[in-house]
Amino acid sequence: MTTKDTIKQQIKQVLIKKYQLPNFEFAVNYPPSSTMGDYSVNVAMLLAKDLKKNPFELAKELAQELAIQKMWQKVVALEPGFINFYLAEKKLQENLKNILKEKEKFGNLKNVEKKKIMLEFISANPTGPLTLANGRGGFTGDVLANVLTLAGNKVEREYYVNDVGNQIKVLGHSVLKDEQAQYKGEYIDELKKEIKAIDPKQVGKEAAQIILKKYIQPVIKKAGIKFDKYFLESELHEGGSVEKMLTVLKKKDLVYEKDGAVWLKTTDKKSADDKDRVLIKSDGSKTYFLADIAYHFNKLHDRKFDEVINLWGADHHGYVARMKQAVALLGYPGQLEVLLMQMVRLIKDGQEFKMSKRAGVYVTLEELVDMVGLDVTRFFFLMHSNNKTMDFDLNLASEKSSKNPVFYVQYAHARICSILNKASDLEVSNVKIKDNLHLAERELLTALIKWPEIVEEVAENYEVHKICFYAIALSDKFHDFYENCRVIDENNLVNEFRLNLIQATWQTLKNVLKTLGVSAPEKM
RNA sequence: GCCCUCGUAGUUCAAUGGAUAGAACACCAGCCUUCUAAGCUGGUCAUGUAGGUUCGAUUCCUACCGAGGGUACCA
Numbered sequence: 001m002t003t004k005d006t007i008k009q010q011i012k013q014v015l016i017k018k019y020q021l022p023n024f025e026f027a028v029n030y031p032p033s034s035t036m037g038d039y040s041v042n043v044a045m046l047l048a049k050d051l052k053k054n055p056f057e058l059a060k061e062l063a064q065e066l067a068i069q070k071m072w073q074k075v076v077a078l079e080p081g082f083i084n085f086y087l088a089e090k091k092l093q094e095n096l097k098n099i100l101k102e103k104e105k106f107g108n109l110k111n112v113e114k115k116k117i118m119l120e121f122i123s124a125n126p127t128g129p130l131t132l133a134n135g136r137g138g139f140t141g142d143v144l145a146n147v148l149t150l151a152g153n154k155v156e157r158e159y160y161v162n163d164v165g166n167q168i169k170v171l172g173h174s175v176l177k178d179e180q181a182q183y184k185g186e187y188i189d190e191l192k193k194e195i196k197a198i199d200p201k202q203v204g205k206e207a208a209q210i211i212l213k214k215y216i217q218p219v220i221k222k223a224g225i226k227f228d229k230y231f232l233e234s235e236l237h238e239g240g241s242v243e244k245m246l247t248v249l250k251k252k253d254l255v256y257e258k259d260g261a262v263w264l265k266t267t268d269k270k271s272a273d274d275k276d277r278v279l280i281k282s283d284g285s286k287t288y289f290l291a292d293i294a295y296h297f298n299k300l301h302d303r304k305f306d307e308v309i310n311l312w313g314a315d316h317h318g319y320v321a322r323m324k325q326a327v328a329l330l331g332y333p334g335q336l337e338v339l340l341m342q343m344v345r346l347i348k349d350g351q352e353f354k355m356s357k358r359a360g361v362y363v364t365l366e367e368l369v370d371m372v373g374l375d376v377t378r379f380f381f382l383m384h385s386n387n388k389t390m391d392f393d394l395n396l397a398s399e400k401s402s403k404n405p406v407f408y409v410q411y412a413h414a415r416i417c418s419i420l421n422k423a424s425d426l427e428v429s430n431v432k433i434k435d436n437l438h439l440a441e442r443e444l445l446t447a448l449i450k451w452p453e454i455v456e457e458v459a460e461n462y463e464v465h466k467i468c469f470y471a472i473a474l475s476d477k478f479h480d481f482y483e484n485c486r487v488i489d490e491n492n493l494v495n496e497f498r499l500n501l502i503q504a505t506w507q508t509l510k511n512v513l514k515t516l517g518v519s520a521p522e523k524m
Numbered sequence: 525g526c527c528c529u530c531g532u533a534g535u536u537c538a539a540u541g542g543a544u545a546g547a548a549c550a551c552c553a554g555c556c557u558u559c560u561a562a563g564c565u566g567g568u569c570a571u572g573u574a575g576g577u578u579c580g581a582u583u584c585c586u587a588c589c590g591a592g593g594g595u596a597c598c599a
Contacts, residue, residue: 032544274526
């Protein structure tokens with residue numbers, strides 16, 4: 001259990017004991033400044049209204065009750081009604097030992113409900129190389145899967161490959177360079193040399209396979225993104241799952257015919273969708289939507305995932321309501337979560353540069369990684385909140401790369417390695433327990449114990465960028481410690497407490513960077 | 525038109541309804557006979573506009589202005 005959880009529990013007990021309130025909701029936060037405490041709670045201000053009491057007086061009452069717990073150095077009430085907690089040094093030192101004991105498992109949540117979760121991301125059509133925009137969802141999905149795993153879930157990562165349908169036919173025409181060609185680029189020329197078939201559909205099918213193998217999978221590997229499975233849409237068709245899906249929907253009386261097409265009643269009941277959707281077009285061909293429903297039925301029914309999370313680009317936003325409704329109609333309401341990644345805008349020479357695979361105008365993910373490096377690329381994408389449009393300035397990219405905050409974090413790690421190296425040959429003093437912590441020591445220690453709390457938070461709200469900001473904040477505390485506290489003194493004697501402290505910091509930084517898929521260099 | 529996301533320092537980004545709105549880059553002034561100066565310390569600079577709800581609003585509600593995306597028998 002994290003310290004945050006412990007605070008919640010302690011307060012809940014007091015609320016039951018004193019006010020018979022078993023289900024009162026409130027928040028545990030970090031105060032704006034460490035001088036104001038390590039944790040802070042707003043419960044008194046929220047409760048004051050219900051109890052018709054003065055919030056500050058109420059906070060004082062509650063603080064007194066809570067201060068009994070040994071883990072607190074003090075619990076104080078602050079205007080206008082915050083209750084702030086200061087961890088006892090003994091408790092902090094216990095936490096330090098715990099980190100050293102847990103090692104690479106520090107950050108894994110224990111005693112939590114285990115869920116079987118499927119995370120589907122990227123799923124870019126195999127009609128061209130992965131672009132820089134695919135990187136955003138790719139890195140986010142990769143790290144989110146890591147976090148959900150740390151949070152105790154069984155997570156599978158999947159890439160859905162749309163390898164049939166109109167786009168693949170268009171790809172075929174493009175390789176053949178006939179009048180229906182649309183996709184352009186060097187890779188099309190390469191494919192033309194390789195493929196001997198002449199039927200557009202067959203050419204498209206072969207081209208999609210080659211693109212997946214040569215232009216997508218190797219780049220995903222290079223980008224440090226892991227997948228458990230590439231799920232081919234064609235398998236759903238060939239195995240009859242799509243046909244069967246239609247039968248199931250018909251049996252449930254969820255479809256009807258109109259204007260020669262077959263429709264799904266997605267506006268049924270309290271749906272967020274605003275119109276019914278076509279499953280079979282009037283020309284007899286199946287829509288991608290029907291195949292998508294079959295795919296989700298496969299995830300939830302056949303493979304029995306408790307929760308399915310899809311990362312989509314914001315341009316697919318109009319598709320969310322119908323997909324969720326379809327899943328609900330099949331009997332799995334609320335088990336599909338769709339996270340929308342906002343667009344990446346590319347700026348070149350001070351102007352927006354519209355990417356288009358069809359026009360052959362784009363920057364590939366591989367080009368970007370080659371240009372600025374993998375660590376920089378990952379950190380840059382990951383530190384942005386999902387629901388904000390990102391600007392990516394190509395001209396500044398390489399210049400900026402040397403100023404990327406990832407180096408700030410990696411430098412902290414490298415500095416620690418350097419001290420640890422030096423200390424390994426030296427004698428260690430026997431200062432086991434430290435009585436009065438230096439402010440920099442204390443702040444570093446309180447930053448360390450937040451790691452499991454960050455994991456818990458991100459597993460809850462999927463805001464992956466918070467990990468980057470945590471990594472920066474932790475490094476900041478370390479650099480401050482480094483300036484103020486020496487691990488090895490002027491007599492070449494190693495301070496044992498500080499040695500333990502930087503070992504724990506090293507371990508935590510390593511765990512955080514591993515979660516982000518960023519390397520932890522020992523030298524810089 | 526309707527729907528979604530967003531508008532915060534010169535720039536790129538933070539801030540479950542909380543406390544003095546945080547960083548980084550850029551800019552200015554300092555700090556290396558001591559564990560890596562890719563670091564540290566100090567300084568300048570910000571919530572689009574107008575209302576509302578609240579003890580308290582960058583956050584919630586309404587209107588307006590601005591950016592991007594969606595609005596197909598495309599995905």
